[in-house]
Amino acid sequence: MLIPFQDLPANSRLWIYQSDRKFAEEELVKLQEQLESFLKEWTAHGASLNAGYEVKYDRFIVIGLDQSASAASGCSIDTQVRFIQQLEKDFEVQLLDKMNVTYIQNDRVHFKPLADFKKMAKEGAVGKKTIVFNNLVNTKEEYLEFWEVPAIESWHNRFFK
Secondary structure, X not given: XXXXXXXXXXXXXXXXXXXXXXXOHHHHHHHHHHHHHHHHHOEEOOEEOEEEEEEEOOOEEEEEEEOOOOOOOHHHHHHHHXXXXXXXXXXXXXXXXXXXXEEEEOOEEEEEEHHHHHHHHHHOOOOOOOEEEOOOOOEHHHHHHHOEEEHHHOHHHHHHO
């Protein structure tokens, strides 16, 4: 069942998929339609899942699941991954590649391969205070508090030693 993202409890399980580019305005409309359609029908062992989503910075797909009624199963997570893979094809974007970093610099969101970001850190082009997106957060509460953080406060800190 689709519920508004803001209504999900703080302990809701979260998945974040970052795109290698921004979605265009007309793409966002179609993306939201597809997300809503998927989440309305998403189930685990026949039970409806209470899930919501948001699209941040026209680039991140954030799916949240209230597991208090029904938890995600292996099969339901596989179904979600297949849905995301279909989105990759439909929009010609990368959403599942975890070897990239998205960060904010000069009030703009930037996307770089991990190796490039590491090199930029070494050269001082990005610093410990550069805001990065920590897509490893697991709950809505972590997402709200620790998703956009200075690099030194995330797993990215290893590049600044």
